[in-house]
Amino acid sequence: MDWDKLRIFHAVADAGSLTAAGDTLHLSQSAVSRQIRALEQSLDTTLFHRHARGLILTEQGELLHDATSSMNRRLETAAARIRDSREEVFGELRVTTTTGFGTLWLVPRLPKLYEKYPDLKIDLMLEERVLDLPMREADLAIRMKEPSQADLVRKRLNTVRMRLYAMPDYLEEHGVPQKPDDLQDHRLISQNVRSQQASAGEMLIQSLTAMGTPSTLTVNNYFGVLQGVLHGLGIGVLPDYVIADFPEIVRVLPEIESAQIPVYLAYPEELRNSKRIVAFRDFVLEELALSAKVLEAAAS
Structure with missing residues (x-):
């Protein structure tokens, strides 16, 4: 043919x-x-x-x-492996992750990566749907659960917990809740439970709404929840990694948090030696380590 x-x-x-x-x-x-x-x-x-x-x-x-x-797809893979046989890190890298992690944590840090590798072209796909890495819908994924697809290299990066946060001005005006029942005097901001999200986060939201909070704002992504918190609309349910970039936000009711949500980085086995993959993976690990230090300092 x-x-x-x-x-x-x-x-x-x-x-x-x-x-x-x-x-x-x-x-x-x-x-x-x-x-x-x-x-x-x-x-x-x-x-x-x-x-x-x-x-x-x-x-x-x-x-x-x-x-x-x-x-x-096979030709693209072959071309990528041929290009990656050189020392330079360049060319397209298709990365997929959740909307929340991508907008709130990853994108703000990408200037550092581009500064180090100016010829890198990143195609960032932010969606909750899990793309098929073996079929090359993306080259690399960062997900809030362990990927189940076969023939993938998997690395657990860290864990995330959903917690309650508010702005100081909001708390000064409405008071700081001292116990869970006090949430009935506040507006709760969260993802709606119909949105695709980690089950641990969904369970926390369900338990909080069961307390009978009279006023709520639900959004279908964490970026919207964060904006609500920053503008003093109420107390928000957010992943703990947001504090690394928004230290002014205050954690409330520290006894309330979700179960641990594992964060995994994965890519096809055939791209194991890709210099673009290695460069991106190492960059994410370095930035997560820096974020962890910020979170530790905020907690102390």
Whole structure:
């Protein structure tokens, strides 16, 4: 089978139109169309349904697209390993983590990484859905539980606990709660329990809302919870790592906290020797160590 035709087919399938694929491949629309027709003739099948809104893969086209997608991932892996055989740390690194950890902890620290490795290109995917690392949906993941996928290198980074925090001005105006029942006199800010989150955090929120807090604000991510706390809306349920960058926030009711939530870094076994992976992993470990010192100082 002609590799060039498969490459063009894959581009058309991804783009959904001959014109868009041609722009990507720097080919004319007619040249792309000829290659697709020739591929369909060689396979004696129709690969696309053609209509006014563009192209849609047929069942046979879907099968072929699955195969070309797998080929592309393998080629990307091979290219990455070839590039990583050099000493320089450069090129694209696709990192996935949760919205909370990514926005509140990771992104604020990335300037240090770029300063050290200016040719690094990070594609950061912040979402609660667990991406498939063996299928190369991402190169590296930082998750709040141990990954269950096979053929991964896993490293436990640290643990996180959900705790209660508020701003000094808020506490001065509304009073500092001395016991859990005092939360009934405050507004509770938390993720809503319908949001995808660590079970330990969800259990803590459920136990707090069961106390009958009259006023609440629920948000579907921790960034929103943090903004509510910073603007004096109430007492927020937040991961302890936020204190490293917001030392002005005060912890309240220290006897209330979630169970430990493990934090894992993982990447495919085939990328074990990738210099980009190693550089990013070491950077995260160094920054976590610095954050741990800040948390210890805040607790003392």
